[in-house]
Amino acid sequence: MRRMLDDTLTYGGWALSLFALLVWVWLARRAFPNFDAFVKGFDDELHLGASPEERARSARWYQVRQAAVALTAVAALSLSIGFAIPD
Template sequence: MLDDAFTYGGWACSLVAVGVWLWLARRAFPSFEAFVRGFDDELQLGASCEERARHARWYQVRQAAVALTAVAALCLSIGFAIPD
């Protein structure tokens, strides 16, 4: 029972994490030109305060996606490690 909860909970978290990563990728780079321009000024030395704030918000979303992926991996590993 406990292994099923961790296993299916891990699968659910992983599906949500994949959805968040796909949404994040789609919102971050809508075109190839935007992808290339994203690497022009990686340190954003010439960026305005608004652009830095927008970058900080996206950084928080990426951190949440990484955390959700880690939780999914942890739940799945616990669920598969518990014997039936």
């Protein structure tokens, strides 16, 4: 039983880690398609001159980034528990 739990957490953590990595790469590609967009993103980080639609879009992306962070944390926790259980 303990071996099955160990394998589930370890391999599940690896799978979640891979999925989290893919989400982060997708977010990076979506947010900054080229270097100019990357620089511009840092120029107007607070969106002070943005319209309400742009602010709403930014808030949605913030929620997606929070979900990616949570997925990464769950993957790290699963891996650490899986590695901590003795074989």
